[in-house]
Amino acid sequence: MNTSRRFLLAPAWRLAPLAGRICLVASLALATLALATSPPVAAQERTAVIGARADVRPWSDPLEALGTLRADESVTLSATVTEIIAELNFRDGEAVEAGQLLIRLEDSEERAQLRAAQAQRDERRSAVDRLSQLQSRNMAPRADVEDSQARLRQVEAEIQGLEARLTNYRLRAPFDGVVGFRNISVGSLVTPGTELVTLDKLDVMKLDFSVPEVYLAILSPGLKLSARSVAFPEEVFEGEVASIGSRVDPVSRSITVRAEIDNPELRLRPGMLMEVVLQRSPRQAVVVPESALIPSGDRQYVLVIDEADENRLERREVRVGERRTGQAEIIDGLEPNELVVSHGVQRAREGDRVRLLGIASEENSIREILEAHREEGEA
Known part of the structure; x- marks a missing residue:
């Protein structure tokens, strides 16, 4: 009985190494088959990135x-006399030209005085002409001629004074501009210092x-x-x-x-x-998108795309100057027009060959590149 049990157990122990060898051979065969059926490395999907050119642009700190x-010019037109508003020639916020009449105050009395002075001037001018003719014939003394000329100059001065006073009743735009709100009305009584319009x-x-x-x-x-x-x-x-x-x-x-x-x-x-x-x-500075920078401690790097070597990536240290929103100045380490990875930096590695979806620029935005790539995939 014992002899029979030992006989049955002995073959199972001897068969264990043989089963291990069979499993090893099967594994090697499956691995060989997997390598044979897998695509070559060059045909595998490359990391998709978006690039940007290192442009030379005007820059400043x-x-x-x-x-x-x-x-540029600003004035508030005010009244200089006490009088009633007779005419308003502007609307709120209207653009006016230099010399345009904006406000006229009642000036009938002053214009009447001006007409009287002008009539007096004509009379005295005629008197000067008559005395001058008589004096040329020695029929009038020279003193009378000089007195009449003085009276003529006096009335002419009065006319100039009246004309100057009349300008206080007419407010004109001193320059081209835009008037403010009209807070006055025809018939309002204004006094010196009253602000009329800006x-x-x-x-x-x-x-x-x-x-x-x-x-x-x-x-x-x-x-x-x-x-x-x-x-x-x-x-x-x-x-x-x-x-x-x-x-x-x-x-x-x-x-x-x-x-x-x-x-x-x-x-x-x-x-x-x-x-x-x-x-x-x-x-003038070399500028790249700020998203292209890879910080490492106190140093900055970029991934340069070598277009001549099937878009192989090179990790290069650069020296960064001033920054703006979304842009960075490169002082050293990058030449103008070199292509760098601006989006997809996290997935890309030095030495990889990448699939360039597009080059971002002012004319070609990131969104446009992604939408164009999506449409190509759907097609």
């Missing part, structure tokens, strides 16, 4: 400030802002700047420095700068708050 707009010249705006005195050395007339307003968040208004204040504020240690901004569409208004970016140290 921004200096930010807050400023207030003022009209007039602003808005085709060019003055922008006043303060700059710390440490930047005084870089300030000069003609320095370019850009300005934004919350009223037009998508609009950038370009201008330049017109003048620099003559004094530094001893409390804030800042100096006032005045710039001029063209306003042909008259959208900007006096009193508006503007965010100013002063373009100091203007230069």
Whole structure:
């Protein structure tokens, strides 16, 4: 009985190495089959990225400030005499030309006095002519001629005075501009000092802002700047420095700068708050999208796409200068027109060959590239 049990167990122990060998051979066969049926490395799907050119662009170091707009010319027309308004020739917010009559006060009495003075002038002028003829014939003394000429000059001076007074009854626009609200009516009695209407010249705006005195050395007339307003968040208004204040504020240690901004569409208004970016140290710089930068400690890298080597990636260290929103200045490490990975940096690795979906630029946005690629995939 025991002999039989040992006989049955012995073959199972001896068969174990043989089963292991059979499993090993099967595994090798499956691995060989998998390698034979898998695609080659070159045919495998490459990492999709979007590139960007290292462009040479005008660049500057921004200096930010807050400023207030003022009209290029601004005046409030006021009455200088006590009289009743006889005529109003403008509407609220109307654009007027220089010399245009805006308001006429009642001036019938002054015009009557002017007509009387003009008649008197004609009379005395005739008297001077008669006495001059008589004096040429020695029939009138020279003194009478001189007295008549003096009286003529006197009445002419009175006429000039009356004409000057009449200008106080007619208020004209001193320059081209836009009038404000009309808060007066025909028939209203006005007195000296009464404000009648405002007039602003808005085709060019003055922008006043303060700059710390440490930047005084870089300030000069003609320095370019850009300005934004919350009223037009998508609009950038370009201008330049017109003048620099003559004094530094001893409390804030800042100096006032005045710039001029063209306003042909008259959208900007006096009193508006503007965010100013002063373009100091203007230069030409190599610029890449900020998304292309790969930070590593205190160093910055980019992935350069070698187009001559089937879009192979090269990890290269660069030195970064100033940054703007979405852009970075490259001081060293990158040549103009080189192609770098701007989107897909996280998935790409040095040495990989990538699939370039497109090159982002001002004419070809990221969204347009992705939409075009999606349409190609659906087709």
